Amino acid sequence: MTMTTPAAVPGVTAPIITFENASFAYHGTPALQGLTFSVMPGEFLGIIGPNGSGKTTLLKALLGLVAPTSGRATMFDCTCHTLRCHHRARIGYLPQRSHVDPHFPITVFETVLMGRYGALGLFHRPTASDRELAAGALTDVGLLELKDRPLGQLSGGQQQRVLIARALAQQPQVLLLDEPTTGVDAPTQTALLSLVRRLHQVRHLTVLFVTHDINVVSPVVDRLALLNGRLVAIGRPADVLTRETLAAVYGEAVIVASQGGGSYVIVADHHHD
Amino acid sequence: MTELLTYGFMQRALAASVMIGTLCAVVGVFVVLRGLAFVGAGTAHAAFAGVTLGYLAGISPMAMALVFALGTIWIVQALNERSRTAFDVSVGIFYAASMALAIVFIGLMRTYNAEVYGYLFGSILSVTARELWTIGLLSAVALLCLALFFKEFHFIAFDQEMAEASGIPATRLFFLLLTLVGVTIVVALKAVGALLVFALLVIPAAAAYQLAGRLWTMILWAVALGLASTIGGLLLSYAFDLPSGSTITLLATAFFFLAVLASPKR
Secondary structure: OOOOOOOOOOOOOOOOEEEEEEEEEEEHHHHEEEEEEOOOOOOEEEEEEEOOOOHHHHHHOOOOOOHHHHHHHEOEOOOOOOOOHHHHHHEEEEEEOOOOOOOOOOOOHHHHHHHHHHHHHHOOOHOOOOOOOOHHHHHHHHHHOOOOOEEHHHHHHHHHHHHHHHHHOOOOEEEEEEOOOOOOOOOHHHHHHHHHHHHHHOOOOEEEEOOHHHHHHOOOOOEEEEEEOEEEEEEEEEHOOOOOHHHHHOOOOOOOEEOEEEEEEEOOOOOOO | HHHHHHOOHHHHHHHHHHHHHOOOOOHHHHHHHHOHHHHHHHHHHHHHHHHHHHHOOOOOOHHHHHHHHHHHHHHHHHHHHHHOOHHHHHHHHHHHHHHHHHHHHHHHHHOOHHHHHHHHOOHHHHHHEEEEEHHHHHHHHHHHHHHHHHHHHHHHHHHHHHHHHHHOOHHHHHHHHHHHHHHHHHHHHHOOOOOOOHHHHHHHHHHHHHHHOHHHHHHHHHHHHHHHHHHHHHHHHHOOOHHHHHHHHHHHHHHHHHHHHHHOOO
């Protein structure tokens, strides 16, 4: 199967990511079966599902860490799934909030500059333009004035913005966020979401936002993908967040409330690290 | 004290102290940051098993130590990747197995060999010129590797998963880092002994971690404290007729507690 080149046809763009009947295994056991969907450039897609629904596996697939056991996964017109592929640098990845050693000897700026290392390659030292990109990324997340601080001295929310800046320094086309709102307080969540939304608009980034927290993402995304070992539903939040669809995944104890044009969902699902 | 420096054995001991102190400190920074202290301990004992086999079979003990140290590290890493055995578990298994092997080999020797025990407890005053050259060469290679992949090692120590996802060959470079740890241990084995070798790898860097906010300053502190420990320990052990390896280790430990007390991070 061939695809149209995005730039060749004016007004028509090809998907940036396409899954065609792709299945993936996690530690040898099937985790996701027969995924078929695509993501358009500039789209903001929320990926939701309960624990063990395959969110992490999909994330690894998107990062090129696992190859499909059957079917096809295409990113940037390439079916690569090895880390050495140059396409890797086009995906900026914010891993699930991991514990940052508060005394690790690294400054904010050094952390962001690490975003350039993949593109730099081995044996090359960061140049002035790499430093400019890192400074630009820090400006975008509003933390340039803290650039010389040790990373460990920053608050949890600030550290997360630094890690987003590191992803931006890669100059990615796709920003992949793994549970970014887990374990942060409500004001930090709000600030983070508005930052991601702004980056999405200003930098024209394709954003993939993986979360178990449906209500956090549903107001901001273009589409939601609901996973449960397979793709249960994908579409506009209002179409996905129906009682019937959610009950099929989370069980009958699902409450869907209409609220200001959107839906507020209560499901019996807790996030575990 | 100055006449001490005219002795050939003392000059060699000091030269070995400087090289080992520097190498262990620099590699140790990454060991401490990446949490590989137990790997250091396990590998040191595997290297000792290699030494005993070397004496038993009449092969170069240093070469056998290198084979055993790297063999252990590579198998542990392979186990970790393939069968998902936790790192500290497989290191623990090799730790126990290599000590058992060492004791079997010593038993097979039938005669008491004082030199073998030198590798267990350290005998920096009996380092030969030939061994000094080996130490120098291996140190230079290890430090060169660290310099070449400095920015990647910093990234891996900080967050290996992230480094991998950013397109850095993090798994392979981690493998190289482990190899450098193995080489470093073999380099330091004769001087401070298998029981104490990982002390030099871990303690100066751990002290430096207390004092530094930047990677470069941490390395400089680690080297300074590593050299102060090895050279100071050597002179103290000579002056008070104490075992060299133990004196070096105890001095390094004293520096560590001073660093904790002086730490701006507390």
